[in-house]
Amino acid sequence: MGKSTLDPRGTQYCSDQTVIKRLRNPLRKVPGPWYAGWTNLPLKLAVISGRRIHHVHALHRKYGPLVRIAPNEIAVNDLKSFKQIHGISSGFCKDKWYASSVILDREGVFNMVDTKAHASRRRLLARPFSKTYLREHWEGEVRVKVSFAISAMSNELHSRGTTDVLKWWTLMASDISSQLMFGDSFHTLEHEYSKGKWYRKRALNSWGRLPPSSHPSFQGAFGNDMWLLDYGKAAVRNMKAAGGGKNVFANIMAEAEKGESIDDLDIQVEATNLIVAGTDTTAITLTYLVWAVMSHTQVRRQLEEEVRALSEDYKDVDLERLPYLNAVLDETLRLYGAAPGALPRAVPPSGATLNDCFLPGGTTVTTQSYSLHRDPNLFPSPEILMPERWTSKDQPYSISENGRAAYSPFGAGSRTCLGIHLAYLELRLAAVEFFRNVSHEAVLAPSATDACMEQENFFLIAPAGHKCEIALKQ
Numbered sequence: 001m002g003k004s005t006l007d008p009r010g011t012q013y014c015s016d017q018t019v020i021k022r023l024r025n026p027l028r029k030v031p032g033p034w035y036a037g038w039t040n041l042p043l044k045l046a047v048i049s050g051r052r053i054h055h056v057h058a059l060h061r062k063y064g065p066l067v068r069i070a071p072n073e074i075a076v077n078d079l080k081s082f083k084q085i086h087g088i089s090s091g092f093c094k095d096k097w098y099a100s101s102v103i104l105d106r107e108g109v110f111n112m113v114d115t116k117a118h119a120s121r122r123r124l125l126a127r128p129f130s131k132t133y134l135r136e137h138w139e140g141e142v143r144v145k146v147s148f149a150i151s152a153m154s155n156e157l158h159s160r161g162t163t164d165v166l167k168w169w170t171l172m173a174s175d176i177s178s179q180l181m182f183g184d185s186f187h188t189l190e191h192e193y194s195k196g197k198w199y200r201k202r203a204l205n206s207w208g209r210l211p212p213s214s215h216p217s218f219q220g221a222f223g224n225d226m227w228l229l230d231y232g233k234a235a236v237r238n239m240k241a242a243g244g245g246k247n248v249f250a251n252i253m254a255e256a257e258k259g260e261s262i263d264d265l266d267i268q269v270e271a272t273n274l275i276v277a278g279t280d281t282t283a284i285t286l287t288y289l290v291w292a293v294m295s296h297t298q299v300r301r302q303l304e305e306e307v308r309a310l311s312e313d314y315k316d317v318d319l320e321r322l323p324y325l326n327a328v329l330d331e332t333l334r335l336y337g338a339a340p341g342a343l344p345r346a347v348p349p350s351g352a353t354l355n356d357c358f359l360p361g362g363t364t365v366t367t368q369s370y371s372l373h374r375d376p377n378l379f380p381s382p383e384i385l386m387p388e389r390w391t392s393k394d395q396p397y398s399i400s401e402n403g404r405a406a407y408s409p410f411g412a413g414s415r416t417c418l419g420i421h422l423a424y425l426e427l428r429l430a431a432v433e434f435f436r437n438v439s440h441e442a443v444l445a446p447s448a449t450d451a452c453m454e455q456e457n458f459f460l461i462a463p464a465g466h467k468c469e470i471a472l473k474q
């Protein structure tokens, strides 16, 4: 008794070895703050305070395109490396961080790391998420929900004098997602608060606000949403219902029989994941679109003029041809796309050279479109909202080929957003209806300040004030 099990010489040896290992680590050559080689604490602090994108952006400004931000993590912000990391068959797989969002021990298309398994699942989901399929089967349903949200916004504007666009876009996007994925809408638009649990969770305390790289938080988000997972069972029931066609998975089983494998639990997990992936993302992007356009009188006038010239029976296909609407969407997604933060990838086992720096296999590399989209070499006067950069040619501010290559609000390569066509369908229809029917009688409310709209970042971004109010024009 009494003899310590810790041999001080052994402890000393271990800490010496740790120091030696760190001093020999090839990542020491990557520029960055002195502490990044020793601790990830400052990064974690930025994460839990919702400032990760801003923290990393400031480090890029100080140290350049390659910055060591934690002992095993490098932030990357140059076009060549971005293409190298996210190019198809690049060998850079999704980092182990994605495992923290796995539910019911089943990986879904979002968090699968294995490239073969992922490619097979993507093939299976490709058809229901294609533009043609969505337009044919779901455009009508999306329009109904958009119209409901627009009427509700307008009614509230008249009855109360103000309305919160973040709230209505969140309810709308959540009803669209639940209708498409589960075949059973949450009807949050009709009842506004009766499913308040959903609304509050998504809009105010959402998955999007949870810190990345924290297992318990991610798991907690889904754990607390067990009712949502239970709802996922409806996706399976409706998929199998006679006649099919009730949700996006209706024809998947037939496809699966041709060779890809998917079972009921996979459908339940995918449906739940897709609701989470498709709701806040769209609602937040639309919210920033309204705020950005309403803050720029000339942009607003031009957009209103274009969308009001549409005939009453316009279709989504007509909206794709509107130059200014699409330029506004591109510019909003450049500055305020809802997922502009770190997309972590693992360096392939053999290592890789990025920006003349060798990084050993297993190093985590992250790119963030927040910084790429604000690179003045790619986007002149990057902080200025300028839809014209997408439509004008041969002007100093016109978008260059490199700018287009770096533009990535939906990610890039084989892991680019599966829901991109659904997102655009919602963004186009909702923006058009808002600027045809609501904007002319509204102004931004005094509460919609820059501070309120500051981008808080917990994987997704969200307005720091958790609302975006407009007021009835006097």
Ligand code: HEM
Pocket (backbone or CB within 6 Å): 109, 110, 111, 122, 177, 274, 275, 277, 278, 279, 281, 282, 285, 337, 338, 339, 343, 344, 408, 409, 410, 411, 412, 414, 415, 416, 417, 418, 419, 420, 422, 423
């Ligand atoms: C404006 C709206 C949206 C934005 C800005 C957005 C953004 C993104 C981004 C940046 C990624 C890449 C993530 C990564 O590499 O880690 C992504 C992936 C994904 N998104 Fe979206 N998204 C939006 C809407 C949607 C919708 C509506 C759905 C589906 C209903 C969806 C489903 C997915 C899925 C499943 C993935 C993973 C794809 C894969 O790994 O193969 N997203 N999204």
